[in-house]
Amino acid sequence: MGYLSDHEEKTLMRTANEIRQSIIESLIAAGSGHTAGPLGMTDVFTLLFFKVAKLDPKDPSWSERDRIVLSNGHICPLLYATMAHRGFFPKEELLTLRKFGSRLQGHPHRAALPGLETTSGPLGSGLSQAVGMAIADRMDNPFTPKYVYALMSDGELQEGNTWEALMLAGKEKLHNLIAIVDRNGIQIDGFTKDIMPLEPLAEKFAAFNWDVQEVDGHNFHALYDAIGKAQSVFGQPSIIIAHTIPSRGVDVFERDFRWHGNPPGKGPETSVPKDKQGEIALRKLRTLNDMIPVE
């Protein structure tokens, strides 16, 4: 898969930080939407879209592209912002998020925006679509060079459909399928450990005949190595449990499950009053930008 240089890492960090700012700006403009998940998974998305995946923003339906399937559609402010920064569509359009007539629907709708691989929102159905893509691609070419990346949340692992897909992928030995789980430990009603404990998660995936890795979801080198290893696994699907911090990048929002489904301006007032939330988030992210040295 190649090598991730320190320079590339710095560039990715900077890009991720800019994507986080776009997420906050689009959420402020929308006045509704999810904050914690998008900010938490930004590093994973940035790495996939800017370094790992074969794709062409100018030809979104290029048949040889890798497929990136977002299962937990509610983190789409991140998907949209990443796509815009990658050149799929103009960044200005991000401010139309969730508005009438926008291509950026509140949950992603494939037919609305070229480059989206599927429509999602109702949880637990993305992995199985990725499984279907991987099976179909392998039918056409057992040595397919394409990968299907399924991006999922930990909360949605509570859906039965996910485990049906995990079973089938294990049975079918889908080496061309790589799932990445956002293990941020929260869901809309609280912490996953309180709502419905998932551990021992790695052991569960392994028991379903998957290759399992656990990684720091904010460490580009670690993520890059994990994806490289996943690509080299043969005869098994791979799953990477990416440990992330919900609302990563805006320290005053981090780790609080109440940021799951609220935009800046409507989040919990623990340390920041509502009317200052957007402004403070953007200021913090801009400050971070200046701290990333790029020659």
Add this chain to the structure above:
Amino acid sequence: MTPSPHLHEALLTEKPLMRATRDGFGEGLHDLGELNPQVVALCADLTESTRMQAFAEAYPHRFVQVGVAEQNLATVASGMAAMGKIPFIASYAMFSPGRNWEQIRTTIAYNDRPVKIIGAHAGISVGPDGATHQAIEDIALMRVMPNMVVVAPCDAIEARKATIALAAYDSPIYMRLGREKTPVVTNDTTPFSIGKGIELVTRDPAHTKKVGIIATGTATPEAVRAAHALNEQGIGASVLHLATIKPLDRDAVLAFAQSHGVLITVEEHQVYGGLGSAVAEYLATTHPTPISFLGVQDRFGQSGEPTELLEHYGINEKAIISSAAQLFSTPVVL
């Protein structure tokens, strides 16, 4: 009156040819294996009884066994369609679309993936398995969904033609099939195309009393036989068979309503939301017509032999004849 050339030669005899619509599907799918290399099949542990077996044996590399997991069945198929395949998914109608409705809605219909959903063992004629396995709401469930086409062939010959047509029709489609052997209504030359109804019986114009019967699926053989009996008894009855419930063949329905003035709809389905509702919704705004709705009247099914159940719920030749007779003994009020 002369029987339509579209009818099977044995239909009106003592011994009609008896075959299940699922058998026609199985043959059509097997044909498609050869005709279209993009066709793939997925099943949720009911390969033999949904008649996917022949395809699965002939084309094992194009068949996916997902196990007893209907939500996965629908969504995996959506993913395969995303890669250019034309997936046929089969289970019992009670489980697919019964159990995986939201997955079908989001990942197939709204997502506009041309997955062909085959609901076998639809209707109460499933028989002894009882109400848990008798899908009598599936037409309503699928008809209400944008982008979805709904097809219910009337016999094995039509089911075979329909299956081949499904693969060439670039849209999500639901097709319901029956378990039981039912009289073969059509013949090899009877035309079939998705979205088109066909008049299988045209009333004897000598009769002043007239009624139009609109039927779908395995209720159609009952309607055809009832119509012939009615014409012999002095009531001019015609049959419009709608193998496609959605999109509705509006021109055919309107012309049929205009030329008959009063209609009976008959289906092996709840009267709420099925064929009768589709016909009524359209006619209410174009040509208000009195309709007698034959089907299951807002009840669940139960165990029994198929013939007993169709008799009990009033979805057979006898029920259609008595419904028509009633129309002419009571004044019709609009």
